[in-house]
Amino acid sequence: MTRSKHHARPQAWSRRNFLATTVVSTMSVTLLERSEAKAAQRPTRVDPRAPLKITMRVNGQDRQLALDARTTLLDALREHLGLTGSKKGCDHGQCGACTVLLNDRRVLGCLTLAASVEGLEVTTIEGLAAPDGTLHPMQQAFIDHDAFQCGYCTPGQIVSAIACVNEGHAESDAEIREHMSGNLCRCAAYPNIVAAIKQAKSEM
Ligand code: FES
Numbered sequence: 001m002t003r004s005k006h007h008a009r010p011q012a013w014s015r016r017n018f019l020a021t022t023v024v025s026t027m028s029v030t031l032l033e034r035s036e037a038k039a040a041q042r043p044t045r046v047d048p049r050a051p052l053k054i055t056m057r058v059n060g061q062d063r064q065l066a067l068d069a070r071t072t073l074l075d076a077l078r079e080h081l082g083l084t085g086s087k088k089g090c091d092h093g094q095c096g097a098c099t100v101l102l103n104d105r106r107v108l109g110c111l112t113l114a115a116s117v118e119g120l121e122v123t124t125i126e127g128l129a130a131p132d133g134t135l136h137p138m139q140q141a142f143i144d145h146d147a148f149q150c151g152y153c154t155p156g157q158i159v160s161a162i163a164c165v166n167e168g169h170a171e172s173d174a175e176i177r178e179h180m181s182g183n184l185c186r187c188a189a190y191p192n193i194v195a196a197i198k199q200a201k202s203e204m
Pocket residue numbers: 087088089090091092093094095096097098099108109110111
């Protein structure tokens with residue numbers, strides 16, 4: 001059979017062609033393997049908006065939540081658990097209205113990520129009274145001394161005051177003022193707050 005003049009003539013197969021083809025194929029396979037290995041090592045990107053499942057222990061109870069990883073402890077308490085006692089004053093760590101206890105140490109809920117408190121004990125103002133409703137001595141002392149006016153700062157003041165006493169920083173009026181200085185009161189109930197803390201200290 002004769003070859004049509006429109007068909008290309010097969011290229012002559014030479015030793016040079018063979019070697020060139022072999023080298024190129026080997027390099028391609030090696031590069032492909034390397035890029036696959038790199039892709040396997042590369043950490044998978046996490047969408048920060050994807051809900052994060054966490055278990056928070058709040059006021060003695062385990063609470064399961066699915067939260068945006070950027071959710072603050074304050075928002076988790078208020079918006080997701082309905083514990084609205086802790087207040088959002090500034091949301092910038094400046095007023096102390098959001099103070100809660102984390103393993104008995106005071107922290108600002110607005111500056112703490114909810115995801116970071118897993119495994120720790122969170123205590124809010126709602127968790128202070130006894131199961132029968134008896135108020136914590138600090139809560140009672142605030143009532144006895146009229147240590148609030150509008151009450152917006154009061155949950156943070158009470159929680160902070162308990163830690164202040166437990167830390168041993170309530171030995172004098174000056175020391176109480178110093179160690180309660182992170183809790184602002186726009187109604188300026190400061191003298192009554194100091195008096196309440198002194199009363200509760202003797203009962204705690
Ligand atoms: S709301 Fe957290 S410090 Fe003001």
